[in-house]
Amino acid sequence: MEEIKITRAAKLKEKPDSSTLVFGKNMTDHMFIVDYDEGKGWHDPRIVPYGPLQIDPAAKVLHYAEEIFEGLKAYRTADGSIQLFRPDCNIERMNNSAERMCLPQIPAELAMAGITELVKLERDWVPTEKDTSLYIRPFMIGLDPALGVHASHHVQFIVIVCPVGAYYPEGLAPVKIYVEQEDVRAVKGGTGMAKTGGNYAASLRAGDRAEKAGYSQVLWLDGVHRKYIEEVGAMNVMFKINGKILTPDLNGSVLPGVTRRSCIQLLKDWGYEVEERRISAEELFQAAKNGTMEEAWGTGTAAVVSPIGELAEGDEKVIISGNKIGPVTQRLYDELTGIQWGRLPDTHGWTVKVC
Template sequence: MTAHSIHIEKTTNPKQKPASNQLVFGKYFTDHMFILDYEEGKGWHSARIVPYQPITLDPAARVFHYGQTVFEGLKAYLTADEKVLLFRPEQNFKRLNRSNERISIPALDEELALEALRQLIVTDRDWIPNEEGTSLYIRPFIIATQASLGVSPSLQYQFMIIMSPVGAYYAEGIHPVKIYVESDYVRAVKGGTGVAKTAGNYAAGLKAQEEATSKGYSQVLWLDGIHRKYIEEVGSMNVFFKISGTVVTPALNGSILDGITRNSILQLLRHWNIPVEERQLSIDEIYEAYSNNTLEEAFGTGTAAVISPVGQLLWNDHQMIINEGKTGELSKKLYDTLTGIQKGEVEDPFGWMVEVTDQLVRANG
């Protein structure tokens, strides 16, 4: 299949677009969606852009019963001079294929996926908001569609891309969030599916998130599933701590998602010659640093929130107020720099941004 064989069916009933200043995360969806089918023996086929619509599945579709599904998340940004930019989109499709491998889903043609995304964005370009802090969130995903209750990989799948104009992920925006450290529930262990972006990982975290929310906390910080002491990640973000001038983040250990924003922040920090360590990090070490006044900042990184400062941690009975509950200087600099690069307002020395035009091109040439 070539990238130019994508059939486009335009809607005859466009939706009313929400006001940019009224956007929340993941509530509104654009006029169109992309669909690609897979069948054993035939491969991926029938690439098409169609009006956004419900999908019909057999009640025995394997996604419902065995959770064979993966997804990604990325954003499109509108610059001041009306250019449309994507942030490292090829990395999302590389990671999608790594998730596919872990969940026994056939690999996608990454070039076709990028071309499908380009054409979908061009089709729904008018949906990209331009208010400060807004963007077009993009959700590629794959589901197993074979109607069969046998416990084995599906022989049929659908790959889809939907898009949603969004505001800030957290109501707090760039202001610090409160994080609850989970000591009882386990989300993932090495050898499990923590390295894949699959729905089951998120379902496994809902109960702990529910309890954290009831206590007034925005998110859950997960500890490792074996010792229950080593920091892994927040439910929707990788996590970083600045201790005595050095930024420390948990090393990728087989149960932590390889975040694209995480990787980008590490590159930025090293570009600035700020000491960085990727290593095993215990909650006891964090509490000791807090007690010694050497815990200077904490922040999360992810596509949805970009940079989210952490102003408070609750671990058992220990409440840690970080940097007086204020956004730290480094967190703010990272947020301003990364969002500036994404919006085309700050120089992109890494070649991260891709412009969406009649083709995908690096924004810095």
């Protein structure tokens, strides 16, 4: 692997107050870039001052959405060191997304080096206040300057980072979700299993409608039968029904979340039966009505877990767990965040120390 060249910014930015951080707003001083050209492979890895990208107006990413991305975090532990949580899973998923979107695979060693070297350089940006972190956004874009629906031969892998505050500054509050009846985010055989921008663009209209109706997220139904639930907003979703944990199976239209994967492992460690299968919205409403629906929550990198307190479909509404966070949801949040910030032992080898 080529050595990563570092060009430092001539003038460093003023760092934001870590008590007032807003997600995704304050980018750091530098970014990592590496180029790919067909026949040459990946080359010229570098860390450069953060700034605008110069791309051709005909670049395929702008016209045909030849793009994928990831999201992970760096956490500062009590002793001042900085660690990542399961970055190998994010890199693995990125390469799976790349395969689906006809983009080149990036060697795991190169992707990991780009992420860790950038975090090391920007270590002073990793906030110290409780539950704050450094959000890491790797992404890959197709840059061939030509119109026409074909795979790109020139690609860049880029990593940018920004400090983020606590997702729940006032504690975990249950959210209201609404079963979406009109739009779908993905179908089997489509791009639902890939972390690509088009999936998120397709979710905006339904999310906007839900927000205007007073709901935090939509609960997506499958695109074929329009009856089986898949994800909640941009997160995976889980339900505790009659003592058992249910979550939609990875059928090709559901994103294989790293937090989802970690929650399933922890739940099995604790002795819960976890069932990954098709779950209909009708089944959920019946469970809520007959009292067997005990808890529900979303899982994702940004929130870790997001408790669900109300579920609605049309004019029908049900309350879950008394509209309070349930004990399993709380335990998952405490365990995962404890491991991520080094407050609890990592018995699975999920954390990677950076510096």
